[in-house]
Amino acid sequence: MFYFSAKSFSFGGGSKFSSGGISYPSGGSYSYGGGSSWCPPKKPVVVNCPPKKFGFDFGALFKCFLPVYLCPPTKPKPDPKPEPKPDPKPCVDCTDDNPDNSFGGVDKDPGNVIRNPKPDELGAIYGTKVKDTIYGTDGADIIYGLEGADVIYAGNGNDIVYGGANGDTIYGGYGNDTLYGQDGNDYLNGNQGHDKLYGGKGDDIYMIQFEPDEIIELPGEGTDTVRSFLDYTLPDNVENLILMSDQNLNGTGNELNNVITGNSGNNTLKGMDGNDMLFGKDGNDKLYGGNGDDYLDGGNGNDYLNGGEGSDTYVFDLCDSRDIICDYDSTGKSHDVLQFGEGIKASDLGFSRSGSDLLITVDSKNSVTVENWFKGSAYRLEEFSFTETNTSWDSSAISKAIQEQIPQTHGLI
Template sequence: MPTSPSAPVPAVHLYQLGQTYTPDSWLISDWAAGQTNNMSWSDENVRVAADGSIELVLNRAPAGSTRPWQGGEIQSREVATTGTWSWTAKAPEMAPGAVFGLFTYKADWKNQPWVEFDFEFVGADTTKVHLAVHMEDAAGRHIILKPEASRRGIIDLGFDAAKGYHTYEVSVTRQDATFYIDGKQVARFTAADMQGDVWNIGPMNSFVDLWSVAPGQESWAGRWVDPGRPLVGSISAVDIRPNQYGSTYVPPVEPVTGMPDTGSDDPDADAPAPGGSVGATPPAPAPAPAPAPAPAPAPAPAPAPAPAPAPAPAPAPAPAPAPAPAPAPAPAPAPAPAPAPSPAPAPVAESLPGPAPQSSIIGKAGNDTLTGSARNDTIFGLGGNDVIDGKGGADTMYGMAGNDTYHVDNAGDRTIERAGEGYDTVRSSISWTLSSHIEALVLLGSANLNGTGNAADNHVVGNGGANLLRGLGGSDRLEGGLGNDTLVGGTGNDRLTGGSGRDTFRFARGDGQDVITDFAPGAREMIDIRGYKTYLELRSEAGGTRVVLSPTDSIFLQGVPLASLTVQNFLFDGMAPKSLVAAPGARITGDAAGNTLTGTSGNDTLSGLDGNDTLDGRGGADIMHGGRGNDIYHVDHSGDRTVELAGEGYDSVHSTISLTLANHVEQLVLKGSANVNGTGNAGHNHIIGNGGANVLRGEAGNDVLEGRAGNDVLMGGSGRDVMIGGAGRDVMHGGRDMDCDTFVFNQTSESAPGAQRDVIHDFVSGTDRIDLRGIDANIHAGGNQGFGYSGGVAAAYSVWTVKSGSDILVRADVTGDKVVDFEVLVSDISSLAHADFLF
């Protein structure tokens, strides 16, 4: 951030886009992207305050401007894809229709896919902040949070953001984003929270802006009307920490009345609470104006501790002046750790005033057991091997020097350690990710929790539930414990122990030389190596089997003979190594022409190579790879695998069992009349039911689902889906996205009136469509006649609607007698319009 010039009216010392700049420069945004039709960005609306902070201004534009309003925006020169983005800011005194945003945004806005993570103050209310996430899916469609996640993203701050500086941080990984405010975690989003279950990120800058909405955005932020004053937002610190995760915010800790002076030699001064613990201290009295200082007494060796005076009100944010020398030492305030150096080019966030903790608890140099209260406590262990338990509330815990143990039970809890402060452990009854410089995590209880390490060498231990354990960087030890666990070592040479239960071990390229200590092939445990497209070999070594995945990556299966492994123990996208295909079974390979390859009763491997091939493994758990061309697979065994790579044609699976399409396979046709289910993948799929009652799921992509015969359930998922129920009483779900879904009916018998009618859920009027073009509206005339639309009144050869509670019945007549011949129920909708139909 720039420093303030000495001129009485500070000038802007920021670079314009297109000028020469240094690597740590901040740029004034003067681009057109993001401008509304009544507001433009202006460098006049970015200024440096006398205290060195940057101010953004929203005000009326000068006479003769192309737009009536102008706002300010800054962006960072620095770019990162993963890591933590941090802003310390004071919101403006807002007005309806105004937006103050602290956010990341794609570095190349013209060419890169949209990726954005936002803190947004919207409208006049600065006691709430709105969190938002924007991405694009593989087809380039704009993806946002699902409605439930979006509601979770409206955060009630508990303070007025316009009354002082606060720190807002977002940590982004390739799996999730965690939002913090003043060091407290307020939300976490993953692909499961996004439309289409998509998580695509890319290089991002840091941005701050202040602007007014256009008329089309008023439902979000309110109508912008001249508030009669400029709006001014202030930013005192900004930071980007690439590949570093979690909050580094350290709140200021004021002296606490009645806390002992830990520098005293008096053994009674630090007397612990009953049970050997230092208990929670009542909150300090309300701040009062400080009296004029009295002359200090002459210093004495080891003075008796005295209560600290009530703290004075926190000053406005400004660079701290150098302390004036005192004639004699004053009573020492409660010790606090020194703030970590910040790379931010402005006063660091830790120097800013923040909300005072409700209670502070301070240990001593020995081994303490420190227990909090139901409030939001701040606890310091100081020296020694401490046990710290905040109990209720969102607690901030500093173990400091020594091998400390933290007990965590609240998503707002924070554990803070610095480098070289010992080997520290978190014991958690909730899903938890280790912050920096903490080495071990132990999950408690029997709930299905997740445990995640950090960039260092970690020891992560599961509980009695089904856990997802991730080591991330470093050479980690993961132990699943009880339950069916998934262990993901991450980069580094990791040691994985699943424990009891049927466990899955997941690997990706670059994960290093890993060891699984207790893999049980006969228990159908799985090694997930879909992160690799090729394999070098499986080889028998002293003490076990090594799965060689690349010149630098391998998995050693301790105590596992090579002969005990089968294809059932692996999840993969590429072809299986020959050594995994055991007799009885055959390896059958086609050629460049279109082949029909038929397996045996064993576990076969069929390779079609080029051409439009038909592959049928018959009995056994078969591996089938069609290769290039439009291939057809026949599947009849739950262990069958179909393998296609990107760009290898339009491929189809014909299945007599329930099946989920593998990646890069486009079509699924269910065969027979059994009640089996079909599920698509992230691509554009065509899924066809059989004669039974099927559940068909499109998932992501623009899918076509056909139920055919039977009472089917069709679930489009995200994307622009087409659903054709066919015969039977079908239930169709469009998905709660804003993509245009189409519900197709080709005969009146497909949705007869009354109990046999079909049901449509998640219909969005003005976006989705009901397609009746396949139905002849007049059976007495030749050809296929289109329907008329008669609103809420029955009419001959027409479609009309009838309200039924919270639902709407769509009815049609094809005989001319105004009697219902076709009927479908659209659930939970207030009205339909002519434009919602295709006739």
């Protein structure tokens, strides 16, 4: 089985990869350099140019899929004036010390790079007081980043990693790992295996890619975010969720004030308790605010928005959308708002009735339906606001505008 991500790949399941007469075992992760060449973690071979010849050393080429430079031709030339030449660019290792993880960009300062570390008598590997980039072994490592904003690759094995202070980036690799970010704003990626991730104090980011890893946060340790490639429910004391990829994924909040962001697929987002903000983005999404005063923005696509209990805000933009709003409050204490985005003025709205529903049309491609509007006040919204003009309608103004376009509704609203 092969697994791919930006600038890296790994393979497992007992398969082998061969190149240039060299076999690479399964379960490894390999990175590539520039362009689109895949490259195992071996140092490139410097091509020695034989006199009066030029070309490629194909053996070297397949040992490291980095470009091999053409040797210069040896055509006789006039005696050139000697010119100072810059020092040759050193041969770089195929494993990128500045990895692009596709989410946080490229780390242009790897700091103190520690490869092939030698554990102490207790089996521990230590960083330094400055920023380190540490590569663990294929065994069960115990790694301490210590001070500095470290980047740690635990590698294979069931590893335990302590980031230390100042905000660290930790990758678990294969195996069932336990990662501790500790102080600072940390990035924790357990990768494959059933991992336990402890962010500690600070605003931490957790990446969930292959397994629904266990995330442990304590109250008051910062505003934390999970980025998930899987259906995901936020654990206790974690505030925010972002759904990755373009798959149809579901995201669920907790008792906190959550921010939940969908992707380009058809998502189902549930805020649950708390005053939540839900963003569907692209796709035909279903957003459920739950308890609390929630903010629901379906984004592009034909979305279904249900605020639940509390005073909720529904956002409608010019997104080629035909959204549906379901709002119900029998207490009469909530204040629910339909917020029209930029480019929509009050004069653009057209009203019509379909059964017990109110259809609000902006143009031929954009409309929003409020379910059961004509069944009673419990289903109605108390305010329409217009971002374009920074104005709003209260309940009386809404009723008047509807009655002007639907005369038979007099006395019903």
